[in-house]
Amino acid sequence: MEQKLRQEAKALLEQNKVDWIIGFEPGSLKFAATPLITKDKNDTERLIINPFIFNNLADFLTSLEGRVGIVAKGCDSRSIISLIQDNKLAREDLVIIAVPCPGLIDLAKIEQLVGKDRDELDDITREGDKVIVKIEGKKKEFSTIQTLFDHCLACELPTPQEYDILLGEVRPPALELEVSGRNINKLKETSPAERWKFWESELSRCIRCYACRNVCPACFCQRCFVEETEPQWVMPMPRWQDNLIFQIVRNIHVAGRCTDCGECERACPVNIPLRSLTREMYNMVDELFQFKSGMDKEALPLMAHYEQEEAEDLFR
Amino acid sequence: MVNKKVSKKDIAKLLEQWGQQFIVFAPSRESGVAAFAEWDGKDTGFLDWYRNTVVPPKASFLPPMEEMFHFQKGEEGYSIEPSAGEENKRLLFGVRPCDARAMAIVDMTFKDAYEDPYYLSKRKNALLVGMGCTNPCESCFCTSMGVSPAESADVDLMFTDIGDEFLIEEVTDRGKELIAKTKGLKEMNKGDEAKAKQSKKTAYDRVTRKLDTEGIKDRLLASFDDQEYWEKVAAKCISCGICTLLCPTCYCFDINDELVKQEGTRFRSWDSCGFPLYSKMPMENPRQEKWRRVRQKVCHKYEFYPMTFNVIACTGCGRCIRLCPVNWDITRVIESVPNKTGVKK
Numbered sequence: 001m002e003q004k005l006r007q008e009a010k011a012l013l014e015q016n017k018v019d020w021i022i023g024f025e026p027g028s029l030k031f032a033a034t035p036l037i038t039k040d041k042n043d044t045e046r047l048i049i050n051p052f053i054f055n056n057l058a059d060f061l062t063s064l065e066g067r068v069g070i071v072a073k074g075c076d077s078r079s080i081i082s083l084i085q086d087n088k089l090a091r092e093d094l095v096i097i098a099v100p101c102p103g104l105i106d107l108a109k110i111e112q113l114v115g116k117d118r119d120e121l122d123d124i125t126r127e128g129d130k131v132i133v134k135i136e137g138k139k140k141e142f143s144t145i146q147t148l149f150d151h152c153l154a155c156e157l158p159t160p161q162e163y164d165i166l167l168g169e170v171r172p173p174a175l176e177l178e179v180s181g182r183n184i185n186k187l188k189e190t191s192p193a194e195r196w197k198f199w200e201s202e203l204s205r206c207i208r209c210y211a212c213r214n215v216c217p218a219c220f221c222q223r224c225f226v227e228e229t230e231p232q233w234v235m236p237m238p239r240w241q242d243n244l245i246f247q248i249v250r251n252i253h254v255a256g257r258c259t260d261c262g263e264c265e266r267a268c269p270v271n272i273p274l275r276s277l278t279r280e281m282y283n284m285v286d287e288l289f290q291f292k293s294g295m296d297k298e299a300l301p302l303m304a305h306y307e308q309e310e311a312e313d314l315f316r
Numbered sequence: 317m318v319n320k321k322v323s324k325k326d327i328a329k330l331l332e333q334w335g336q337q338f339i340v341f342a343p344s345r346e347s348g349v350a351a352f353a354e355w356d357g358k359d360t361g362f363l364d365w366y367r368n369t370v371v372p373p374k375a376s377f378l379p380p381m382e383e384m385f386h387f388q389k390g391e392e393g394y395s396i397e398p399s400a401g402e403e404n405k406r407l408l409f410g411v412r413p414c415d416a417r418a419m420a421i422v423d424m425t426f427k428d429a430y431e432d433p434y435y436l437s438k439r440k441n442a443l444l445v446g447m448g449c450t451n452p453c454e455s456c457f458c459t460s461m462g463v464s465p466a467e468s469a470d471v472d473l474m475f476t477d478i479g480d481e482f483l484i485e486e487v488t489d490r491g492k493e494l495i496a497k498t499k500g501l502k503e504m505n506k507g508d509e510a511k512a513k514q515s516k517k518t519a520y521d522r523v524t525r526k527l528d529t530e531g532i533k534d535r536l537l538a539s540f541d542d543q544e545y546w547e548k549v550a551a552k553c554i555s556c557g558i559c560t561l562l563c564p565t566c567y568c569f570d571i572n573d574e575l576v577k578q579e580g581t582r583f584r585s586w587d588s589c590g591f592p593l594y595s596k597m598p599m600e601n602p603r604q605e606k607w608r609r610v611r612q613k614v615c616h617k618y619e620f621y622p623m624t625f626n627v628i629a630c631t632g633c634g635r636c637i638r639l640c641p642v643n644w645d646i647t648r649v650i651e652s653v654p655n656k657t658g659v660k661k
Contacts, residue, residue: 027643029454034643035552055642059554063606117367119454205347207371207380207586209557215641227593236570237381237585267641269370269558270349 001099001167002049005071008097008165009044012069018095019066024053031107031118035060047071049167051105051126056261058083058217067093073101075151075261077160078294079217082257085294085301088220091162098163100171103144103152105131106266110147114140145179151262151275154180162297184276199244205270206243208236212264212274213250218257218293225249247274251281256302258282259294320484320501321508327360327482331409333498338407338443341376343369352376352408366410367451368633372564373408373415374422377439380561381585384434384571388579399581406442414458414633416446416470418564424625425567434584443490446471447482449519455634457525457647463631465523466516478511527647529618529628531657536619538656543607549649550610552642557588559636559644560613565629568594589613614649 005023012018025036025046033053036043037060049071057070058079072080077096083089105126107118114121114133123134131147133140145153153176159166174180187195210226213219225233226246234249235242251258260282265275285291289310291302299305322330331340335355343362344353351371383399411419423439426432448466452458458465468474472491475482483504486492495501539545560566570587573580587594589612595603603609621629630646637645 028637028645028648029643032643034645037551060552117453120451202348205349205351207557207561209561209588210591211554211556211558211641214554214556227591235574235583236572236587237583239381263641267556267558269562269639272348 002047004167005049005097005099006044006047008167009047009069009071010041012095013039013041013044017067018069020064020068021047021070022057022060022064022068023047023071023097024049024055024057027052029119030121031105031124037064049099051102051124052107053099054104054263054266056215056217056263059215059263061094061217062088062220067095069095069097071097071099072160072163073099074155074157074159075101075259076217077162078157078259079261080160080294081162081297082259082294082301083217083220084297085299086220086257091297095165096160096163098160098166100159100166100168101152101155102126102158102171103148103155103174105147106149106152108271109149110142113142113146145176148174149262149266150180150183151260151279153177154260154279156292157295161295181279183273184280187276188280200240202272203243203247204240206238206240206246206272207270208238208243208246209269211267211269212247212272215263215267216254216258217261218254218259219250221253225253247277251277254278255281256285256289256291257293318483318485318509318512319504320495321478321481321504322484322501323481324360324363325480326500327363328358329500330498331355331360332357333500334407334409334494337494338405340407340409341373342409352410355409362410367449367453368412368415368635370562370635370639372418372562372633372635373411373444374419374564374567376406376408377419377435377442378422378567378569378586381583382434384582384584386579386581387573404441406438407445408442409445410447410475411444411471412449412633413446413465413468413470414456414461414463414631415564416444416468417461417463417631418633419444420470421565421621421625421627421629421631422567424627443473443494444471445491446474446487448474448476448516450477450515452519452523453634453638455525455637456523456632457527457634458632459520459523460525460527460529460647461628461630461632464516464520466519476512477515478508481508483508483512523632525632525634525647527632527650529650531655532618532628532650532653533622534657535653535655536615539654540611540615542654542656545652545654546607546611549614549652550607553590553606553610553644554642555590555592555606555609556641557586557590558639558641559646560588560590561586562635562639564633564635565617565631570594589616614646618650 009021023036024033027034031052035055056076058076121135125132129144131142153174155174158171234245258278260279340355341352342355343366350369352373386397388395426435446468452465472488474485474487568587569584571584573582590609617629
């Protein structure tokens, strides 16, 4: 698949069909890939696909000028569609190279399972439904349910629906909803007072680095409300109440755009379980409006669309 | 000078003893992330899991946010009431040599032409107890930055792991004084020093990431206007604040007033040159484009700080590499800086 990807990407640049290629190249850590954003056809030799291609590459699209060839997993493709719906991108400026994604390996889960840090492991490989971890010469075998990211376990679209080039076979959706929603469901069983306490504790360690916002393709505002100074909606210092306002507003702003790619939670350096907010919002959007973001490029954006039956008494 | 040692199983007793004189801080994951936290009086589990904290110990002296003072508007103008000063003496137990060096580097700024009372009041009273690494991370490159993972001149006491025990090195007079008053320590044996030496060497050899900083200040100076280079370097950066806020040598802060009617509080909190708002001025933003902000971050550490204080403001702790959501790697960037100086690298 990598060979084909490299050929296709190189050809796109050579034939002047795109100005940019966005994909992944080997990272500088053992189990890492890093985004490759290039105009140079020689760089395409470094393109890779592996279980550690974590980033949602759609995040880079709105900052590039010209036509872009982009390597897209299912979740990236949904973010791309969502950006097209919002008129942030034009479909004709994109060449989508679809990568059927079998799910990404959550290194934090592996660390929990084996009781070692990621850099202490010799190797992590995926073999069908198994994930093999090699530690000090010994092999340990785990299931994908144990080792994939929560959001991957509920992935509705492993292969992009909208693409120009497809690498490999279309994959079926992942249906491990129960495991995927475990943390959220546990939270929902607690009382509002307990939940309030939970979020107070979690958000107390937020340092306001904004990685959650900046890795998110749905957060495309030129200027985020947290950076407004007149009026100042929220204080810029990391007081938990201000952190809470930031997260609540961010969630509401990405409602109908969030594709549950899980990047916010993965990027957080202080382990705040942000997907418990975003996925719950995703579910609510689905329940209330029967809307799944990034599935249909012809559909109007959720918040730009109104049906008579949605009306509440207040607005009727 | 080394002459004492302590068993790992007696660390709790030792910290308890020191706790009578200091507020003891130790590595903890209690908050949900590895950071220095007030020691709970019993847990020494960190001795097993601790490699380094995510939040660097600078947070003990330059906290993510702090109150500076309260103010009130009266009939005769504003009155100011300082926030409660930091009277308590802190002891940070288990500081890694890279982070201890970083504290010394941050001190240079806060003790420069202007002495920062908020930082120094906490820092001056604090005692740093270093602990040598035995298991550096793959992102660590301290040995390239003049830091040895198990040796430090920037702490008051230095602990070296020799198996079931730590050797204790008295680095400063304050450290020496504390040891003189500490009960229950054991005398060092003949073989211990050799064990410590071996332990230090093993740790040193385990740091495999290397960075050649020869001539970096001049190389950066010569490449300052190479927009094409910086755009390439910055392409995948998402402009979040992880690498700066969690860097042990980054010290930038923002100041904000919170007003309620006639009174308010002035706060300061961590800020990052990676944020567009950081350099925004009324008329313009000289670093509106991302590549200018990335350049600032790199140059501040490897060019401007050496120009001002004759030291690179990076100790190779590797946090920025380990924690970056896109695996932007400072060592790869520094290595890729064009050599336009005419001087052989």
